[in-house]
Amino acid sequence: MAVQAKMKRAIFLVWLLIVPPGMWFTYKTYPPDFSGRWLELLAFLLLTSVVASMPIIINEMSIFLIQWVSLAVFLSLGIFAEMVLAQIAVIVLLLKIRIQKGESFRLPLNLNMFFLVSFLSGIFYYSLGGQTGPNLMNDPRSLWLAALYGVVSYFLNQVIISIHIRYIYKRNESYFGKEFIVETSTTLVTLPLGLMLYMFYNQVGFLALLIVGIPFISLSIIFNLYYSSQKVNEYLQKAAEIGHQMAERLEVNGVIDLFIQKLSEMLPVDYAYILEVVNEDELHLTRQIEGGTGLTSDIVMIRKNEGISGFVWEKQKGCLYNAKKDWQTFSKGFLPTDAESILAVPIVRNKKAIGVLMLASKRKRAYEKSQLMIVDILCSYFAVAMENAKHYELTKRQSEHCALTKLYNYRYFEKLLSEEFAKLMQFERKVLSLIILDIDHFKAVNDTYGHQSGNEILCELAARLTNLIGSRGTIARYGGEEFVVLLPEAQKEEAYQMAEMIRQAIANWPFTLKQSLDLAQHQVKITASIGVATAPEDAEDSLALIRHADRALYVGAKRAGRNRVAEYSTC
Incomplete structure (x- = not known):
């Protein structure tokens, strides 16, 4: 969940009120002694920057193992030096992971967190009598205090992170996830590493930074490679699952x-x-x-x-x-x-x-x-x-459409009619009308001009029906020269008017034949007889609706002289 703009402004304000004054207070209360130790400070700064620039990224959360260096700096140079280097480490980290403009609030947020951890754990250490530059080799109490300082730092860090997750990022997920396990495990490794770095440094000087630093940096690289490969494996697994889902x-x-x-x-x-x-x-x-x-x-x-x-x-x-x-x-x-x-x-x-x-x-x-x-x-x-x-859509389309007219075929129409009638029976439809038409004397057209010309008439009639009906109903080629139109939610009077429009569109405009037997272009007038029936008024099932519309066609239109519309009547 995105952090709200009001919360972002509050984070910047908290940093302004806490970190600069807190750093000044620390400097005055626990003044550092850098005289003659500037090279030492520079060496720790370099090590801090290198370690901070190599974070471990887990689930978009950056875990950088700076605690061991911070511990050695704190014991060697005091709380103020550790604060400064911790702040620099945060800046290096965020530069490394290249936060976006909208995430710039993360800089003061992390600076606040590291300042509080440094300040509170340092005050705790000094309050128990801890000193800068202790002799851990010969003083067991100093060793235990240093270890306790590391534990308190880790504890404070986890508490603040949990507060961030709950109240700033507004996430209710379990805190004890993979990131917690990794950070806890690495802390158990880095705490003694920090103590060892401090003791080595007191014994051999700058060489200790190489003896301890190089293996640790290598460890960070191995961690990154491991989690990168794990992430790629997760992606590959997801890709395979997505592939199966798409195939379905x-x-x-x-x-x-x-x-x-x-x-x-x-x-x-x-x-x-x-x-x-x-x-x-x-x-x-x-x-x-x-x-x-x-x-x-x-x-x-x-x-x-x-x-x-x-x-x-x-x-x-x-x-x-x-x-x-x-x-x-x-x-x-x-x-x-x-x-x-x-x-x-x-x-x-x-x-x-x-x-x-x-x-x-x-x-x-x-x-x-x-x-x-x-x-x-x-x-x-x-x-x-x-x-x-x-391929499936093409096969489906070929199985459901007439190859000549491109209209739906008999098989598809009967399936659709059954589905629409089921909706009618379940009161999802109020009424369902059916128009069935048959071209008059179509055999004479085939005999006179040839079957290719007959096909031209069928195709042009299909185009005229499509233009007339549009999205108001479904058109299908029902037989040789028979066509049907299914009109959901159309009353019988409306269906009758539509049928009359179809009849006039056929009778009043001649059909153009370009592939006649004599190779000449002809204008041919044809007519059609049309029957109309409506359910539930005229039929209680889909077959009865077809049968009654067909009866209206042959009894009410064909026998009455053709080129007319007839509606089904029980009389």
Whole structure:
């Protein structure tokens, strides 16, 4: 949860009221003696800076093992020197992890925490009779006081962190998590290490910093490598799970939505763009997501080597940019002005780029190289899932549509009619009307002009029906020259009027034939007979609705002279 602006201002104010006055008070109360020891102070400063610049990052929380150096500094040079070096360590750490502008409050927050830990634990140590520069080798009491100082410092640090989590970050998660275990474990290691550094330093001088410092720095590197590899393994596991989930989706939009959702959960994604290769020579922006919401956008056409996506497409290699200044000079312009970090990966299938994925964040340095690899793997899963979904949709569309007219076919219509009738029976629908039409004397058209011309008439009639009905109902080719229109929530009078409009649209405008037997273009007038029935008024089940509409067609329209609309009547 984001820290509120009011809380951020309070943090800066607390730092202003506590740290500068507290440092001055400490300097006056426990004045340091640096005479002749400036080189010693500089050496500890260098060690502090090196250790602070190598934090362990766990779940976006930085754990830097500075306690052992602070302990040696405190025992050697006193509380004021330890305070100053601890403050410098915080600054070095935050520079290392590169906090964003919106997180600048973390600097005074951590400076406050380290000041309080240094001040309170130091006062506790001195109140028990502890001294600067104790002889730990020959004085067991001094050794125990030094160890107690380290324990109190650790305890105060944990208390303040828990307060931060609960009252500043407003997180109710358990404090005793992975970070607590790691920090406690490292403290158990670093406490004796700090005591050993102090004792070695008293014996051998600056060489002790190398003897103790180099192994510890190596340990920090090993910790970082371990947790980095663990994080990558977690990403790989998530990527495999996401791949299985995408494979289960059978619709293209469902695959894309899941892909973007999971990416946004794994990575800091403010903007996402999917570009598709069209005609082998252009990239088209087909999906645009900003703030988790899909947006419609103007068609953006990009050629190879144009902009970031064109470069990724050409090279079939992902790229990563940490800040806007790195990419803005060659961007194609559809990226938002507040975007900073960019991660772009080719979508490859069978060693061929079929698209490009671009992710953008408002934060600088939001992405890591390891994440580039993970997204590349996810794009491979995505490409396979998209291909499967497209094949499924094509097969489904072919099985549900008439190959000639592109309207729904008999199989799909009967399934839809059963579903709509079920809604009617469950009172989710009030009324359901059905229009069925049959072209008059269609056999004569085929005999005179040929079956190709007959197909032309069927296709043009399908287009006219689609334009007339629009989204008000569903049209299907029911048989050879028979068409049906299903109108949910349309009363019989409304359905009748619609049927009459259809009849006039057929009878009043001739059909153009371009593929007649004599190869000449003809204008042919045709008519249609139409039947209308409505449920529940005329039928109690779906088959009865079809049967009664068909009866109205043949008895009320065909037998009465054709080119007319008839509604079902029990009389």
